[in-house]
Amino acid sequence: MLFKQVYDYIMTRIERGDWNIHDKLPSIRLLALELEVNRLTVFKAYQLLKKNGKVYVKEKSGYYVSPADSSANCSVNRSVNSAQFLNEHDLNRTPERYTVQRNCKMSDIHRVAAVYQFSQALIDPNLLPNLFLSEYVKKVFDIYPKLMGTYSTPQGDAELREVLCQYLINHYQIHLHPSEVLITTGAQQAIDLLSRMFIRPMDAILVERPTYCAAIDVFRGQGARLIPVNISPNGYDLDKVESLMKQYRPRFFYMNPTFHNPTGYTLPASQRKQLVELAEQYRCLLIEDDAFQDMYFDKRPPEPLFTYDTEGWVVYLRSFCKYVAPGLRICAVFGRKSVIEPLITAKSLADNGTPLVTQKIFIHYFQSERMQQHLAKLRIALQIRRDIMEEELTLAPIDWKWVTPNGGLNLWLQLPETVPVSTLLDECLRQAIAFLPGQICDPLNEMQSWIRLSYSFVNEEQLRIGIRQLATIAQSIQSREIRC
Amino acid sequence: MLFKQVYDYIMTRIERGDWNIHDKLPSIRLLALELEVNRLTVFKAYQLLKKNGKVYVKEKSGYYVSPADSSANCSVNRSVNSAQFLNEHDLNRTPERYTVQRNCKMSDIHRVAAVYQFSQALIDPNLLPNLFLSEYVKKVFDIYPKLMGTYSTPQGDAELREVLCQYLINHYQIHLHPSEVLITTGAQQAIDLLSRMFIRPMDAILVERPTYCAAIDVFRGQGARLIPVNISPNGYDLDKVESLMKQYRPRFFYMNPTFHNPTGYTLPASQRKQLVELAEQYRCLLIEDDAFQDMYFDKRPPEPLFTYDTEGWVVYLRSFCKYVAPGLRICAVFGRKSVIEPLITAKSLADNGTPLVTQKIFIHYFQSERMQQHLAKLRIALQIRRDIMEEELTLAPIDWKWVTPNGGLNLWLQLPETVPVSTLLDECLRQAIAFLPGQICDPLNEMQSWIRLSYSFVNEEQLRIGIRQLATIAQSIQSREIRC
Numbered sequence: 001m002l003f004k005q006v007y008d009y010i011m012t013r014i015e016r017g018d019w020n021i022h023d024k025l026p027s028i029r030l031l032a033l034e035l036e037v038n039r040l041t042v043f044k045a046y047q048l049l050k051k052n053g054k055v056y057v058k059e060k061s062g063y064y065v066s067p068a069d070s071s072a073n074c075s076v077n078r079s080v081n082s083a084q085f086l087n088e089h090d091l092n093r094t095p096e097r098y099t100v101q102r103n104c105k106m107s108d109i110h111r112v113a114a115v116y117q118f119s120q121a122l123i124d125p126n127l128l129p130n131l132f133l134s135e136y137v138k139k140v141f142d143i144y145p146k147l148m149g150t151y152s153t154p155q156g157d158a159e160l161r162e163v164l165c166q167y168l169i170n171h172y173q174i175h176l177h178p179s180e181v182l183i184t185t186g187a188q189q190a191i192d193l194l195s196r197m198f199i200r201p202m203d204a205i206l207v208e209r210p211t212y213c214a215a216i217d218v219f220r221g222q223g224a225r226l227i228p229v230n231i232s233p234n235g236y237d238l239d240k241v242e243s244l245m246k247q248y249r250p251r252f253f254y255m256n257p258t259f260h261n262p263t264g265y266t267l268p269a270s271q272r273k274q275l276v277e278l279a280e281q282y283r284c285l286l287i288e289d290d291a292f293q294d295m296y297f298d299k300r301p302p303e304p305l306f307t308y309d310t311e312g313w314v315v316y317l318r319s320f321c322k323y324v325a326p327g328l329r330i331c332a333v334f335g336r337k338s339v340i341e342p343l344i345t346a347k348s349l350a351d352n353g354t355p356l357v358t359q360k361i362f363i364h365y366f367q368s369e370r371m372q373q374h375l376a377k378l379r380i381a382l383q384i385r386r387d388i389m390e391e392e393l394t395l396a397p398i399d400w401k402w403v404t405p406n407g408g409l410n411l412w413l414q415l416p417e418t419v420p421v422s423t424l425l426d427e428c429l430r431q432a433i434a435f436l437p438g439q440i441c442d443p444l445n446e447m448q449s450w451i452r453l454s455y456s457f458v459n460e461e462q463l464r465i466g467i468r469q470l471a472t473i474a475q476s477i478q479s480r481e482i483r484c
Numbered sequence: 485m486l487f488k489q490v491y492d493y494i495m496t497r498i499e500r501g502d503w504n505i506h507d508k509l510p511s512i513r514l515l516a517l518e519l520e521v522n523r524l525t526v527f528k529a530y531q532l533l534k535k536n537g538k539v540y541v542k543e544k545s546g547y548y549v550s551p552a553d554s555s556a557n558c559s560v561n562r563s564v565n566s567a568q569f570l571n572e573h574d575l576n577r578t579p580e581r582y583t584v585q586r587n588c589k590m591s592d593i594h595r596v597a598a599v600y601q602f603s604q605a606l607i608d609p610n611l612l613p614n615l616f617l618s619e620y621v622k623k624v625f626d627i628y629p630k631l632m633g634t635y636s637t638p639q640g641d642a643e644l645r646e647v648l649c650q651y652l653i654n655h656y657q658i659h660l661h662p663s664e665v666l667i668t669t670g671a672q673q674a675i676d677l678l679s680r681m682f683i684r685p686m687d688a689i690l691v692e693r694p695t696y697c698a699a700i701d702v703f704r705g706q707g708a709r710l711i712p713v714n715i716s717p718n719g720y721d722l723d724k725v726e727s728l729m730k731q732y733r734p735r736f737f738y739m740n741p742t743f744h745n746p747t748g749y750t751l752p753a754s755q756r757k758q759l760v761e762l763a764e765q766y767r768c769l770l771i772e773d774d775a776f777q778d779m780y781f782d783k784r785p786p787e788p789l790f791t792y793d794t795e796g797w798v799v800y801l802r803s804f805c806k807y808v809a810p811g812l813r814i815c816a817v818f819g820r821k822s823v824i825e826p827l828i829t830a831k832s833l834a835d836n837g838t839p840l841v842t843q844k845i846f847i848h849y850f851q852s853e854r855m856q857q858h859l860a861k862l863r864i865a866l867q868i869r870r871d872i873m874e875e876e877l878t879l880a881p882i883d884w885k886w887v888t889p890n891g892g893l894n895l896w897l898q899l900p901e902t903v904p905v906s907t908l909l910d911e912c913l914r915q916a917i918a919f920l921p922g923q924i925c926d927p928l929n930e931m932q933s934w935i936r937l938s939y940s941f942v943n944e945e946q947l948r949i950g951i952r953q954l955a956t957i958a959q960s961i962q963s964r965e966i967r968c
Contacts, residue, residue, distance in 0.1 A: 130631075130632060141617075141621050141622065145618055147618070150811050185669060189836075192834050201501055214832070217833055326633055348698070351668070351673035351813070352673075352698070357841065
C-alpha cells in the first residue's frame with residue numbers, strides 16, 4: 001500500500017465518523033502493522049494530513065482529528081449542536097463540491113473506445129445465438145400477455161426461482177426452497193447488497209489477491225478492511241487462511257474459486273471441502289461468486305463449494321449474465337433464509353425488484369435445449385480464442401509469463417520488469433488497445449507487473465492483430481527502457 | 485416519535501459508530517429538542533438502554549456507551565486492537581444473528597395476497613395495452629438483432645438518453661445534454677443512489693410529511709436525520725421551509741410536489757419558483773420525484789420545479805414505470821454533471837447498469853403515437869376509479885375526510901378517532917382488503933388517523949365491493965369502540 005492509499009484510508013475513516021473530532025488516531029506503529037505497510041509510509045501520510053489541516057499533533061501523545069475541518073462532519077460533536085455546525089460548514093457548498101469518494105478506475109478504461117478490446121471480460125455478441133434469441137423472445141410475450149404491465153416482487157419471479165432450484169437439484173443434487181433464492185440485476189448487485197447487509201465500518205473481510213476490482217471498490221465503499229488471501233494455480237495456502245480467520249474473525253470471505261477473475265486459476269476439489277469446514281469453525285461466511293462454472297474447456301471444474309455446505313456458511317452467487325444473455329443481467333443468490341431474508345429487504349430498498357420482463361425472457365431460454373447447444377459451441381469458440389491469444393503471446397519476443405486458463409474469459413499475464421505496465425497501458429490506449437492493469441485487481445494496490453487480457457470479446461482476426469500490436473508496443477518500450 | 489423509535493435511533497447511532505464505547509451521549513434535554521419529542525420519551529429510551537446493558541450512567545454526568553456490548557463494534561477502540569476485539573465479539577456468531585436494521589413495513593403489507601388491493605400504488609395491468617405491447621416488443625428485437633447479447637453502459641443506453649432529452653425540450657423547453665441523464669431501475673434505485681452519494685451519517689435532510697414510506701427507510705438506512713416539512717392541499721409553508729433550511733442546512737429536500745404520494749396534493753406554480761430560489765439561497769438540492777406528472781385528470785399540473793432551475797439545484801427524477809410499462813422499470817435522473825457523474829459511479833458499483841433489453845423496449849414504445857393514446861385513455865380510466873372510490877366513501881356512514889386528488893393514484897383519507905387504524909388494518913387484512921396506514925408515511929411516525937387508498941389497481945367492480953366492505957368493517961369497529 002502506497003502513501004497516498006494510507007492518506008485516503010485515514011481520510012475515509014475520518015469522513016465516515018469512525019474517528020471523530022479531537023479523537024486520538026492510531027499510532028504509526030499500530031497503523032503500519034494493521035495495514036501491513038512500512039512505518040515510514042504511515043508517517044508520510046500523517047505529515048501530509050497535518051499539513052492539510054486534517055489532523056493535529058499533541059507533543060508526546062500522537063495525532064488527533066482537527067476540529068476545523070469540514071471532512072469531520074460525522075462527528076459526535078455535530079449531533080450535539082448540529083445546526084450551528086452545519087451553518088459554519090456548508091455556507092460555501094455548491095453542487096460542484098459533491099464528489100465521489102472512490103473512482104472505479106476499471107470503468108475509466110472501459111470508456112475508451114478500443115478496437116482491440118481485451119479489458120472487458122465479456123462475450124463477443126456474435127457468439128450468442130442472436131437470431132434465435134430474438135425469435136424466442138417473441139414467444140415469451142405470447143406466453144405472458146401482460147408481462148409488460150406487471151411488476152416483479154423484490155425477491156424475484158417465483159417461477160424463475162423454482163426453475164433455478166430445479167437446476168441445482170439436476171446439476172449438483174442441492175435441494176433448496178425457492179424462498180432461499182434472490183434474483184439480482186447481475187452479480188455486481190449481489191455483491192453490493194451483501195456488502196450493505198453484512199459490512200459495518202472497519203469490519204475485516206477476506207478477499208483473494210488479486211480479485212475482481214469492482215468488488216474492492218464496493219467493499220471499501222462500505223468501510224471494510226480488506227485482508228488479502230493469495231491465490232495461486234494450486235489454490236490458497238489453507239494454513240494461512242485459517243490463521244487469518246483466527247486472527248481477524250472476518251465477516252466473510254469473498255471468493256471466485258472457479259476460473260478465477262482475473263487469474264483463471266481454479267481451486268482444487270480437495271481445498272473446497274476444507275474451506276467449508278474452516279468457514280464453519282471460524283463462523284465466516286463464504287461468498288462464492290461463480291460466473292464461469294459452465295465455461296470450461298477440457299473438463300468440468302470441481303463442484304462449487306456450495307455443494308459441501310451443510311451448515312449454511314456458503315452464499316452462492318451464480319451469474320448467468322455472461323453466457324446466457326448479457327442484455328438480461330440475471331444473477332441468482334442462493335443461501336439460507338437467514339441470509340436471503342435481509343437481502344430481500346435490501347433489494348427492495350435498492351430497486352424494488354429486477355424487471356419482470358428480463359426474468360421471464362430468461363426462464364424459457366435457460367431451460368431450452370438450444371441454450372445447451374449454444375453453450376457447447378461457446379466453449380469451443382472461447383477455447384479457440386484462448387489458443388490464438390496464447391500462440392501470439394508465445395511468438396512475441398517478450399519474456400512474459402502466464403498459466404494457461406482452462407476456462408473463463410481471462411488470461412493473467414506477468415510482464416518482465418523492463419516493460420512497466422503504466423507505460424504499456426498509455427501507449428496501448430492511444431492505439432485503441434485496452435487491457436486491465438493488474439494493480440487495480442490487487443487489494444494491496446501492488447502487482448504492478450501483471451495485466452489481465454480477456455480473449456472473449458474480440459473476434460479471432462482482431463485477437464491476432466491486437467496481441468501482435470501489443471507485443472510490438474511492449475518490445476519498443478523494452479528497448480527504450482533498456483537503453484536508458 | 486415514540487419511545488421505541490428513540491431507542492432504535494440511539495442504537496443505530498451506536499451501531500454506526502457515531503457514538504463509540506465510553507462516549508458521552510447527548511443529554512435528555514438536547515436529544516428531546518433534536519428529535520422533537522417529549523423529554524420523558526427520551527428518558528424512557530435511556531432507561532431501557534441501561535437495563536439492556538447498552539449504556540451506563542455516571543452520576544451527575546450523564547449516559548455513556550457501554551463497553552461490553554457487541555453493538556458498539558464500529559468503535560475506534562476496535563481499530564486499535566481489532567483482532568482481539570473480534571475474537572471476543574464474534575465467537576458466538578451464527579448466520580441467524582445477521583438481521584436487518586430496518587424493516588420495510590410497506591412490503592409486509594404488500595406480501596398479503598389481498599383481493600381488494602388498495603395498498604399498492606400500481607396500475608391495473610388490464611389498463612395497459614398488453615396485446616399491442618407484446619406485438620410491439622417483437623419488432624424491437626428485429627431492430628436490434630444483438631440486443632440479448634449486449635450490455636448497457638452503467639449510465640444507460642445513449643439512444644434512450646437522447647430520446648429523453650428531446651422529450652424535455654418538446655414538453656418543457658428544457659435543454660439538457662445526454663451526459664446529464666442517468667437511467668435507473670425505477671425511482672426507488674434513483675432515491676437509493678442519491679442517498680448513498682449525498683447523505684453521510686447525521687446529515688439533515690428535508691422530507692415532506694407525509695412522504696413515500698420506502699424513501700424514509702432508505703434515508704434512515706444512510707443515517708440521515710429527517711426534518712419534516714408539512715404538505716397541505718395548498719403546498720408548504722414556505723416561511724417554515726426557509727427557517728428549516730436556515731437552521732439545519734440540509735443536504736437536500738426530497739419532494740414529490742405533483743399529485744404527491746400519499747396525499748395527492750400538488751404544489752401550486754407560485755411556490756415552485758420560490759422554492760427553487762430558496763434552494764439556491766441556502767444551497768440545498770431539491771430532489772424532485774415526479775412519477776405522476778402525466779397522470780392528471782381535469783387539467784395539466786404546474787410545470788416541474790426543474791423547469792425553474794437555472795443554477796443546478798434541482799435533481800429531477802422522472803419515473804415512467806407506472807404508466808408506460810411497469811415490467812420494464814425505467815426511470816431517468818436529470819441533473820447537472822456534477823450530480824450525475826458521481827451517480828454514474830454509484831450506479832456502476834450498484835449493478836453495473838440497467839438491462840439493455842428493457843431500455844430498448846422502452847424507447848420505441850415511449851415515442852409512439854400509441855403510447856399517447858394509451859395515456860389519454862388511462863387518465864379517463866383512473867378518473868373513473870377515483871370517482872367510484874369517492875362515491876363509495878361518501879355513501880358510507882363514517883365521518884372520514886379527504887381532499888379530492890386531481891391526479892396520481894392515491895386518496896389520502898382521515899378516519900374519525902373512533903376508528904383506530906391498526907384495528908382497521910388487522911381486520912381488513914383478514915378479509916383480504918389491503919391499504920397503507922398513514923403512520924408509516926410519516927417521518928415522525930405519527931399521523932395515526934390517516935390511511936392511503938390507491939384506486940388504480942383493482943377494477944371498478946372490486947373497487948366498489950372493497951370500499952363497501954372497508955366501510956362495513958370501519959362501522960363495526962366504530963360501534964364497538966363507542967360502546968367501550
